[in-house]
Amino acid sequence: MILPWIIIILVIGGTLAWIAGRFGPHWPRWISLATLGIHFGFLLYLWIQNYSIFTLTTRSPWFALFDIPWISQIGISFSLGMDGLSLLLILLINLLGIMAVACSWNAIKDRVGFFHFNLMWILASITGVFLALDLFLFYFFWELMLVPLYFLIGIWGYENRIYATIKFFIFTQVSGLFMLLGILGLYFVHGANTGVYTFSYFQLLGTKLPQPLGFLLMLGMFLAFAVKLPVVPFHTWLPDAHTEAPTAGSVDLAGLVLKVGAYGMIRFLIPLFPKDSLSFAPIAMALGIIGILYGAIVAFGQTDLKRLIAYTSISHMGFVILGIFAWNTIALQGAIIIMIAHGISTSGLFIMVGDLMSRLHTRDFRRMGGLWSTLPRMGGAAMVFTLASLGLPGLGNFVGEFLVLLGVYRVSIPAAALATLGFIVATIYSLWIIQGAFHGRNTEGWKLQDMSSREAAIMTTLIAVILWLGIYPQTVLNTSLPAVEAMQKYAIETQQTIVSPQISPAQPLPIEGSITINTGGKP
Amino acid sequence: MTAADVYAILPLIVLGGASVVVLLGIAVHRSHSLTLILTLTGLVAAFLLLPLVSIEAPRQVTPLLVIDSYSIFFSGLIIAASFIITVLSYSYLSQQRGHREEFYLFLLLATLGSVVLVASTHFASFFLGLEVLSVSLYTLIAYSRKEYGIEAGVKYLILAGLSSAFLLFGMALVYSELGTMKLAQIPTSLSNPSSGVSQVFVLGGLALIVVGIGFKLALVPFHLWTPDVYQGAPAPVTAFVATISKGAMFALLLRYFTVVNIHNYPSLYLAFVVIAIASMFIGNLLGLLQTKLKRLLAYSSISHLGYLLVAFLASGPLAAVAVAFYLVTYFVTTLGAFGLITIMSNSDRDAEDPEDYRGLFWRKPWIAGSFTAMLLSLAGVPLTAGFVGKFYLVTAGIGSALWLLVIVLVVTSGIGLYYYLRVVVAMFASLPKGSTIAPAMRISPHFTGALAVTILVLLLFWLGIYPTPILRLIESMVTGFS
Numbered sequence A: 001m002i003l004p005w006i007i008i009i010l011v012i013g014g015t016l017a018w019i020a021g022r023f024g025p026h027w028p029r030w031i032s033l034a035t036l037g038i039h040f041g042f043l044l045y046l047w048i049q050n051y052s053i054f055t056l057t058t059r060s061p062w063f064a065l066f067d068i069p070w071i072s073q074i075g076i077s078f079s080l081g082m083d084g085l086s087l088l089l090i091l092l093i094n095l096l097g098i099m100a101v102a103c104s105w106n107a108i109k110d111r112v113g114f115f116h117f118n119l120m121w122i123l124a125s126i127t128g129v130f131l132a133l134d135l136f137l138f139y140f141f142w143e144l145m146l147v148p149l150y151f152l153i154g155i156w157g158y159e160n161r162i163y164a165t166i167k168f169f170i171f172t173q174v175s176g177l178f179m180l181l182g183i184l185g186l187y188f189v190h191g192a193n194t195g196v197y198t199f200s201y202f203q204l205l206g207t208k209l210p211q212p213l214g215f216l217l218m219l220g221m222f223l224a225f226a227v228k229l230p231v232v233p234f235h236t237w238l239p240d241a242h243t244e245a246p247t248a249g250s251v252d253l254a255g256l257v258l259k260v261g262a263y264g265m266i267r268f269l270i271p272l273f274p275k276d277s278l279s280f281a282p283i284a285m286a287l288g289i290i291g292i293l294y295g296a297i298v299a300f301g302q303t304d305l306k307r308l309i310a311y312t313s314i315s316h317m318g319f320v321i322l323g324i325f326a327w328n329t330i331a332l333q334g335a336i337i338i339m340i341a342h343g344i345s346t347s348g349l350f351i352m353v354g355d356l357m358s359r360l361h362t363r364d365f366r367r368m369g370g371l372w373s374t375l376p377r378m379g380g381a382a383m384v385f386t387l388a389s390l391g392l393p394g395l396g397n398f399v400g401e402f403l404v405l406l407g408v409y410r411v412s413i414p415a416a417a418l419a420t421l422g423f424i425v426a427t428i429y430s431l432w433i434i435q436g437a438f439h440g441r442n443t444e445g446w447k448l449q450d451m452s453s454r455e456a457a458i459m460t461t462l463i464a465v466i467l468w469l470g471i472y473p474q475t476v477l478n479t480s481l482p483a484v485e486a487m488q489k490y491a492i493e494t495q496q497t498i499v500s501p502q503i504s505p506a507q508p509l510p511i512e513g514s515i516t517i518n519t520g521g522k523p
Numbered sequence B: 001m002t003a004a005d006v007y008a009i010l011p012l013i014v015l016g017g018a019s020v021v022v023l024l025g026i027a028v029h030r031s032h033s034l035t036l037i038l039t040l041t042g043l044v045a046a047f048l049l050l051p052l053v054s055i056e057a058p059r060q061v062t063p064l065l066v067i068d069s070y071s072i073f074f075s076g077l078i079i080a081a082s083f084i085i086t087v088l089s090y091s092y093l094s095q096q097r098g099h100r101e102e103f104y105l106f107l108l109l110a111t112l113g114s115v116v117l118v119a120s121t122h123f124a125s126f127f128l129g130l131e132v133l134s135v136s137l138y139t140l141i142a143y144s145r146k147e148y149g150i151e152a153g154v155k156y157l158i159l160a161g162l163s164s165a166f167l168l169f170g171m172a173l174v175y176s177e178l179g180t181m182k183l184a185q186i187p188t189s190l191s192n193p194s195s196g197v198s199q200v201f202v203l204g205g206l207a208l209i210v211v212g213i214g215f216k217l218a219l220v221p222f223h224l225w226t227p228d229v230y231q232g233a234p235a236p237v238t239a240f241v242a243t244i245s246k247g248a249m250f251a252l253l254l255r256y257f258t259v260v261n262i263h264n265y266p267s268l269y270l271a272f273v274v275i276a277i278a279s280m281f282i283g284n285l286l287g288l289l290q291t292k293l294k295r296l297l298a299y300s301s302i303s304h305l306g307y308l309l310v311a312f313l314a315s316g317p318l319a320a321v322a323v324a325f326y327l328v329t330y331f332v333t334t335l336g337a338f339g340l341i342t343i344m345s346n347s348d349r350d351a352e353d354p355e356d357y358r359g360l361f362w363r364k365p366w367i368a369g370s371f372t373a374m375l376l377s378l379a380g381v382p383l384t385a386g387f388v389g390k391f392y393l394v395t396a397g398i399g400s401a402l403w404l405l406v407i408v409l410v411v412t413s414g415i416g417l418y419y420y421l422r423v424v425v426a427m428f429a430s431l432p433k434g435s436t437i438a439p440a441m442r443i444s445p446h447f448t449g450a451l452a453v454t455i456l457v458l459l460l461f462w463l464g465i466y467p468t469p470i471l472r473l474i475e476s477m478v479t480g481f482s
Helices: A003-019 A027-049 A082-104 A112-131 A136-145 A148-158 A161-193 A213-228 A235-242 A245-270 A273-301 A307-325 A329-359 A376-390 A395-412 A413-440 A453-471 A474-498 B003-006 B009-027 B032-053 B069-093 B100-117 B121-140 B150-177 B185-191 B199-216 B226-232 B235-259 B266-287 B293-313 B316-342 B367-378 B385-399 B403-428 B447-465 B468-481
Strands: A061-070 A076-083 B059-061 B064-069
Touching: A003 A027, A003 A061, A003 A076, A003 A112, A003 B003, A027 A061, A027 A082, A027 A112, A027 A376, A027 A413, A027 B293, A061 B468, A076 A082, A076 A112, A076 A136, A076 A474, A082 A112, A082 A245, A082 A329, A082 A474, A112 A136, A112 A148, A112 A245, A112 B266, A136 A148, A136 A161, A136 A245, A136 B385, A148 A161, A148 A245, A148 B226, A148 B403, A161 A213, A161 A235, A161 B385, A161 B403, A161 B468, A213 A245, A213 A273, A235 A245, A235 A307, A245 A273, A245 A307, A245 A329, A245 A474, A273 A307, A273 A413, A307 A329, A307 A413, A329 A376, A329 A395, A329 A474, A329 B316, A376 A395, A376 A413, A376 A453, A395 A413, A395 A453, A395 B003, B003 B059, B003 B100, B003 B316, B009 B032, B009 B069, B009 B100, B009 B235, B032 B069, B064 B069, B069 B316, B069 B447, B069 B468, B100 B121, B121 B150, B121 B235, B150 B185, B150 B199, B150 B226, B199 B235, B199 B266, B235 B293, B235 B316, B266 B293, B293 B316, B293 B385, B293 B403, B316 B367, B316 B385, B316 B447, B316 B468, B367 B385, B367 B403, B367 B447, B385 B403, B385 B447
Parallel strands: none
Antiparallel strands: A061 A076, B059 B064
């Protein structure tokens, strides 16, 4: 019963915050914080109860499951489930949610109630995405997330926000409808095969799909995830949305919305379409490498600081898709660490840009320079996040990228080698940020007030988490391992029903050589 | 005609009787609120009779009408929608000068015509119902005589007359070849090879009938009247044209082509595919160019009828459920949208400029919030009825492997999003300081209109969150029908 409450508490909190907005601007802020506090309590309870350093337990990877019928006529149920992967990502939602509330504490002055309503509803619907185990429900939350995000950016964003929000909305909705086609195709094929028409994830696993329909359905789902992630040809909404979003919106976008794409691939795309998605893997991995290099190079050419950071996100997400499609335990674990670490480091950078903007009233990179002398504390914090972003050992991103490269190396050496180039370009743009903004001459003669204690508290928290991830990632890895193994097992089981029965479950998917796929003994 | 027959068509008799009572009531004592009460009583009585009548269903009453679960379901939908429109009209007409009472008379007659349409099994009753509906609409559209009222009324009169002529000619051709006007007998006469039936005449006749139907449904290429009539008619009448008139016709179309299996006529099938694709594209693309809200909703309704055709072309019980459910959601959403326009309108003009809505959310959050919900439902966003409706349409389409149509639906609804969002953006825009308030924002809505809209908003969310009870009702209706 705890799972629906993880969503409901945010829904209620958001609604209360809106209503309380009538009594004064501080009410919604405190209500949101309290809501997220309770939310964190739920998560901590589930985590402690299920956390085990001995991951070799034979227990189910699912910490909690919840299922009631919803639209029973066509086999839709309100079905939620939490495993280590969802738990970690929802913890990330909670952390970044608190940061989003904190960083908008003074920045948002008008319509505070409605702002927090939208913020809480974004968090609620993303939580729903990470918990849904019914494909209709997943699609429901997936689409629902757009509306509050649309308002958040459309109302509190910057000059060009209308263009950015409409573009973002149309991109994601159309791609979402293609995902719906994929889901429905799967639904009907499964129904025709077994006579059971259902959207339940567990039942749809192992559906035999005829060719080429299976591949097309997989592509439809991939498209939706690729737009959210974003994978390079579908990324153009992201820089616009980021640039125009208020700081809290950028935090939500970079920290959470991008992660639902990666989550969808790990949870749904590959386990449901193992054969088709792995025959697609070379293309997906190539897109990942293109994303890594393209994002980094374009980032280097930006003059708008927010846009720059948005492009670095594209570059980092390239590593994630690479890790996912390598589809072995190490690479997947690495992808999960990157998802979390990127969420934190990029949010840190966006919050810093927000703080800078409230002082300088510009995001133009060329007008900054020499800020370290007037903002030493902020400069230090920015240094940590950019170093995390370039993959310095000891900080979270390094662990993730290292694991991904290790896992990819086992699948394809050229892919790993090309992806390594990403580190070099990342170093260039990261140092570029620090040099351009904080070092050099203070040409405009800025004299500014350094971080307030609220801003310092935000930065300290984020830095602490990213250090923890970098120094002792084991807490995260132990939590996600059973989930990662379960996903691989689902994929193998699904594949077995299609191909042949002779794959031992202990072995990860039999991928050999340079991304050619060996289908268990058969050519 | 037995007593049981009379009992079965009691709702129709009540509607007819109510219009006579309203007519006499106006003659005796001209009072706006009295007329309203009489009208509403008639509608409620007819509605309450439906469950009682359903005990007798299915029952063929004369060769003309059939009272079965299908016609009862759609009669209920039509009468309920008519109730909402009547309430909205009261709120709308309260601000008008001149004679207001006759409006309700035509409203009742138009409702009667629509109910006859959904119950008809014969060309004669089909045509009778259609004409009762159309003739009432000519008057209703031109009723208010605001800017474009007369123009819209005349335009509708000419084009509807023309389409009726097409329809009649089509019926005549079919009759001349098959010798029957009963819908149920057409396929059997056709499949009988000895009769020497000319397929060309029958197909031609059916095609002409499709033209007549396509006009009422405003499908491309028979849609040209739509934006002008939507814009010129009073907002509640536009709601009537958009929902009841189209819904009744679509119900008839579905019944007609369940009898005459459309898959047996590849050329007719192809024609519908082309019409569906054209409606989706034209509706959404031309919608992008509109600046007036009512015209925008006109194009939106063209595209929605195109979506409906996708499920219509998909066969099977799931498709029938999808069509019926989508019609329900379309009714709720469209009535809501026009209801809100009604609330915002004043005695001079209907609120249809984007300027009327700029910054509305910060002044009248409930009205703007409801309008946003309606527009998002038209766009098919979760939590609203439109989401489940569109989901069902796509499900039905894929269930019959209509990939082309479904992909066109997906792509065009992406285009359509843009114009819905543009209105939403306007409502949430902040007003520059010191700007004047649009006149539409100064009026406070009449409570009857506000009540109707509140009901619709609640229905919208109910259908979006927990559609199971309605779906159960629709499923039992469909199984009773096929």
